[in-house]
Structures are given as C-alpha cells and as structure tokens.
Amino acid sequence: MDLTEKNKYLSRFGFSFERGGAHTSRTMMLEDLRVLLSHVERSDAEKDSYLQAIMDENCLGKRSAKTRMLTYRHLVELYSLDKNNVLFRTLLYFWHRDVDGQPLLAMLCVYARDTIFRSSAQFILKCPEGAVIQRESLEDYIDAQEPGRFSNATLKSTAQNINSTWTKSGHLQGRSKKVRSCARATAGSVAYALFLGYLTGVRGNLLFQTEYIKILDCSCMKAVELAEEASCKGWISVKRVGDVIEVLFPNLIKQEEMERLCEQN
Template sequence: MTEVTGTPKSTRANFGFGLDQAGSHNARTMMLDELTSLFQCVSNPNSEKTDYAHAIIDENCLGKRSEKTRKITFRHLASLYGLDQSLVLFRVLRYFWERDEAGRAQLALLACYARDSILRATAPFILDLPVGTTIEREATEEFIESVMPERFSKATLKSTAQNINGTWTRSGHLQGRTRKQRTLVEATVGSISYALLLSYLSGYRGSALFHTPYIKLLDCSFDKAIERAEEASRRGWIIFKRIGDVMEVQFPNLITAEEMEWVREQS
C-alpha cells in the first residue's frame, strides 16, 4: 500500500507526519492503554507537550516504576503521537478522541501509521490478508525482514514482530494470542473524518480522498466512507459536499490559517 503524495516532505513534517526511517515499534506497540490513561490525566485538550511530560515523568500518572522508565515512556509516546498541539496531526487526534470513544483504537492506529515507518511498512501484509486467515509471529518477522533486510538483529526482529502484531490486535485488525486471525474493523464517523484529514494533508483531493492508504487502514468501502463523511458533516466536524461524482471535503474547524497557507503552497 504505497502512499502517493504531492505534499513536500518539509510541509508534511510541519503537519506532524513522521518521514524518517525510525520507528518505535521495535520497542513498543502503539501503547493504546498508556495513551488512554495519559489523556485521562491531562484532561485539557489544549495542553502543551510540557504538560504531558510533567504528567508522565514528574507526576508518574502512568504508574511506572522508575524515572528512567517514565522518561522512556514519554519518549515513545511522543514519537508515536507527537503530543504537541502545534502539530495538526496530534491536535486533531485529540479533537476526535474526545468526540468518538468507539473509534479511539482506530484513531490511534491512524496517527501511528502517519508517524511510524515500521508500522507503515507492515500495513500491506496485514491489510491484504483474507478475513479469517491465521498468522503467527514468525510470518510477520519474515515480512519485516523482506521489506527491511538486515535492519534488525534476530532478537529485535522478534520483538518488533510481536509489537507490530500487538498493535494490529489492539486496533481490531487481528484477534487471538499466539496465533492471530485477521478480522475486519468497523470504521467510525470520527476515524473516517481523521483519515480524510490525513489524506487531505498528504495532497489528495476530491473523490481521491476516499481511496487513500488511510481509508484502507479502516477496512472501509468507498460507499461506507461516503456515508460516514456525510454524517461527520451533519455533526459539524467537517464539511462534505457532493454533486454526482464531484466531491469536496473541507476542515475549517480543524486546520489553522497558517496550516491552510501551507496547504495552499503545496497545491
């Protein structure tokens, strides 16, 4: 699932996308439980990155045993999600997080996919599996090695495969313990809205917004994505207009004036 984008890398970095070859999945899953607890502790959606750091490191809101572990936890969460209000990718994640509880796992997956190269690399392997297919960790190891040859030691490759499978399990795409089975997720109004925004920031426009890697992450058909977008528009989360095959999606409540200038420059 190759992502084609017309947005310059520098602009995408300003939006919060992760573009280098690093990734946190060699050490952690998408840390959904920690993110959920963190947002409960830091309840103000307008909080700054320093507030999240203070809550994790100084107040130990996630209940870690040592200061070193707390600092590592903050570093990985910041790598996966940004934790920075200046990044539209994180700011809008938090916006939909507060409004779409059922879609939180999908929202977290979308953010991680946008920021973590290891997760992006494994997406085709997981998403293209027929429903009901059973996979084991070793199969994920083999795929990672095939797309990132000799990047990881044998031990790191094993832990990375475990973490990757763990993330896809928490997102709902896999179920089971050792032997995991491919299942389908049910895209929510919030997760489709967030996927459309990420697609828009990546340079997609019109009907192409509904045929992007972010929409595919949600196991969502074109027609179902249209239905979700229409509902999001009725709720005032986005603006969705459609006349026949001509479609337009706007995000006036989610993108700042400065960010819109970046969008216009890329166009």
C-alpha cells in the same frame, strides 16, 4: 515536488519518515495514551503538561523515573504530544468526540508517524478475513524490506509489537494465535483518515481512495456514509452533488496551515 521534498513538507504537519520507529520496542501504547489523555484533559495543554503528568504526577503508574521518561519519549515518538503538531491536535479533536473510534484514531496517527509500522500495512491488509497471521511470516516480511538490518531478537519483538497494535486496532483477533478480522470504522476515524489524505494534497472523491481510508478496512461507499455522519455532527464539511464530493475541514486547519496547503497545491 519530488518524494524527498514532499516528505519534508509533510513533516511540518507531524508526519514522520525517519528510518526507525517505536515498534522495535513498543506497541502503539493505546492504554497509556488513554490514561494520559484522561489525566491531561485540556486540548490546549502544552507538551510540558504531558511530561509533568508522566514524570512528576506518575499518572501512568511507572515504577522508576527512568521508565517514566522512556515511556514519555516513546509516546512523543508515536504521537508527538504537541498541540502545535496538526496531526496530534486533530487526533485530540476526534479523540474526545468519538470514544469508540479511539483505537483506530491512535492507529492512524501512528501509521503516519512510524515508518516500520507503516511498512507492515501491506502485509496485514492483503490477508483475507479469517487468515491466520504467523509471526514468523511477518518477521520475514520486515526483514525483506532491509535485509539484515535487524537481529533475530529484534525482528521477533518488532513483529510481536506490530501484531499487538493491529490487534488493538481491530484488524487482528486472538492472543497467541492471530487471526485477520475486519476493523470497524467510525465517523471520527473516517474523518481523521480523510484529513490525513487532505494534508497530503488529495482532494474531492479521491480522498475516499487513499491509503488512510484503506487501512480502516472500509469500502468507499461506507466511508462516504460515515463522512456524511461526521459532517452532520459538525466535525467536518461534506458536500455532495451527484457523483462529486467536496470535503473540507474548517474546524481543524489554522489559517497559516491552510496557506501552506494552498502553496503546495
């Protein structure tokens, strides 16, 4: 399977490889997501329920109908808000079970769906803890991906939004001066990261070495420990025999989705 076919395949599960991304105008909107998911508590809610909550009930407290619709569209772009989308459905599963992990859970979903934000991970993760992150350096990095694509104003706002998201996820600290810090992985965020890797076709021990685990600032050993904690809670299934680890997701994958995964492999 070549890259184009793989991306098309992963898009069926909710991954996105579109050229754009919400971070040109928004952060990952963690606060709005929290309010929305507290307002619409049912995990089986239809997509229209989220639209109604934002537009008709104004659960996010937006001033105008135009702003409400724009907010809804950005949240859809970031998270899909569709229970038939396995990325969002699984986000909800861990969201209500691992409250402390919500910032990292949201970040993982956005990472899988926002190309511009995803491209910034290499820049952020290579910076050692304690390093000062200059917005201008991130602007240069973004511009280098596709030289001349964005205006200076868009580069500035995009870099600010990206830095804000990495701050909310715990990878950066500070308001005006951003300093690299270490995110604090949780059992739920590790389980979600393992699941994302599983959807891409990775199995066994290699699941603990994917990009999704790496962006949690989590060592392989710590990830195994947190995965076993998630297994004890009944969220996922982890079996270890010697150095061999098997990770399964019986609570998260529907039969038809498993058939697709088997066809891929």
